[in-house]
Amino acid sequence: MVQAKSWILAKHFNGFPKDSDFHLKVEELPEPKDGEVLLEAVFLSVDPYMRPFSRVHMKEGDVMIGTQVAKVIQSKNPAFPVGSHVVSHSGWRTHAVSDGKDLTTIMSDWAPDVSLSLALGTIGMPGLTALYGIEEVLGLQKNETLLVNAAAGAVGTVVGQIAKIKGCKVVGSAGSDAKVAYLTELGFDEAFNYKTVPSLEEALKKAAPEGYDCFFENVGGHFSTVALPQMKNFGRIAVCGSISTYNDSTPQIGPYPHLTMIFKQLRMEGFMQNRWEHKHPESLKRLMAWLKEGKLKSREHITKGFENMPAAFMGLLQGENIGKAIVAV
Numbered sequence: 001m002v003q004a005k006s007w008i009l010a011k012h013f014n015g016f017p018k019d020s021d022f023h024l025k026v027e028e029l030p031e032p033k034d035g036e037v038l039l040e041a042v043f044l045s046v047d048p049y050m051r052p053f054s055r056v057h058m059k060e061g062d063v064m065i066g067t068q069v070a071k072v073i074q075s076k077n078p079a080f081p082v083g084s085h086v087v088s089h090s091g092w093r094t095h096a097v098s099d100g101k102d103l104t105t106i107m108s109d110w111a112p113d114v115s116l117s118l119a120l121g122t123i124g125m126p127g128l129t130a131l132y133g134i135e136e137v138l139g140l141q142k143n144e145t146l147l148v149n150a151a152a153g154a155v156g157t158v159v160g161q162i163a164k165i166k167g168c169k170v171v172g173s174a175g176s177d178a179k180v181a182y183l184t185e186l187g188f189d190e191a192f193n194y195k196t197v198p199s200l201e202e203a204l205k206k207a208a209p210e211g212y213d214c215f216f217e218n219v220g221g222h223f224s225t226v227a228l229p230q231m232k233n234f235g236r237i238a239v240c241g242s243i244s245t246y247n248d249s250t251p252q253i254g255p256y257p258h259l260t261m262i263f264k265q266l267r268m269e270g271f272m273q274n275r276w277e278h279k280h281p282e283s284l285k286r287l288m289a290w291l292k293e294g295k296l297k298s299r300e301h302i303t304k305g306f307e308n309m310p311a312a313f314m315g316l317l318q319g320e321n322i323g324k325a326i327v328a329v
């Protein structure tokens with residue numbers, strides 16, 4: 001018997017999440033049965049999608065959804081021996097019993113000097129999101145100019161670096177001077193702090209007077225309204241996220257992009273990374289190869305302690321993180 005802790009959605013978020021929306025539950029877990037394993041969380045991910053998904057896919061009393069890197073501590077399933085590590089979708093829990101169906105083994109040639117936490121970041125879902133947004137949605141070509149917002153985050157940092165690998169000019173926006181300095185360190189051609197520039201429109205124009213071929217959209221709302229007119233004719237926009245709207249209780253109203261889209265003949269496509277799930281193993285190998293070659297750098301914002309999951313999640317939504325927000329148990 002093991003004592004397991006989990007974070008419950010006690011109350012649906014109304015506006016920005018609050019401590020009282022979460023409840024910490026403690027329970028005894030049964031021994032795993034034949035075919036099952038007992039998992040212990042090592043690293044847990046907090047991600048922006050948890051905010052909009054909670055409204056659509058969860059009810060009050062459910063364990064918060066999420067992914068973690070876990071260690072197999074008891075096994076009655078030969079595919080997952082004791083001591084092995086997996087990526088599991090068991091939510092915000094310290095321990096879970098699994099029949100193995102939702103588990104992904106960490107790739108066999110994972111470099112020993114690379115933290116397993118990267119399986120939740122650069123060599124995991126956010127890295128894959130960046131790769132598919134660039135290759136499958138935007139079809140980014142050499143010498144094109146790409147704009148990415150929330151650029152210093154888990155997805156944005158990988159977007160900018162892959163675009164540089166592909167020989168493009170990259171412009172990134174982020175919410176602090178420390179983040180802007182990090183983008184410059186990563187090799188972004190232009191970066192600015194969207195919170196302090198006198199005019200977002202002027203900052204976008206100054207960074208790329210020629211206009212943007214591609215826009216990797218993570219933020220939505222006002223940023224989107226200002227950025228669209230800066231696209232070149234026939235520009236492509238990959239709508240990956242809309243974090244500036246996730247905590248809205250009432251949907252934001254216009255201005256609407258239609259005329260800009262018509263006159264500039266823009267193509268805008270929303271996507272979710274799991275559309276290309278069949279490509280994940282190969283894609284993860286490509287991301288790991290770039291990491292080993294030093295072409296892809298990774299940074300994490302680590303919060304220590306399972307009890308701090310809500311604080312880490314709320315901190316992410318407030319932009320506390322540079323790179324991937326991770327909770328280490």
Ligand SMILES: NC(=O)c1ccc[n+]([C@@H]2O[C@H](COP(=O)([O-])OP(=O)(O)OC[C@H]3O[C@@H](n4cnc5c(N)ncnc54)[C@H](OP(=O)(O)O)[C@@H]3O)[C@@H](O)[C@H]2O)c1
Pocket residue numbers: 047048049125126129150151152153154155156173174175176179218219239240241242243244245271272273274316317318319320321323324325
């Ligand atoms: N479609 C998919 O399959 C998929 C998969 C993963 C992620 N996503 C989306 O991709 C985006 C980035 O996700 P991530 O995991 O990489 O998160 P992240 O960028 O590591 O963290 C979120 C960042 O968003 C920025 N932010 C928060 N509120 C904002 C606001 N009102 N306006 C502008 N920026 C704001 C903050 O940075 P600043 O300091 O710069 O404001 C914060 O650090 C999110 O929209 C997420 O939902 C989509």
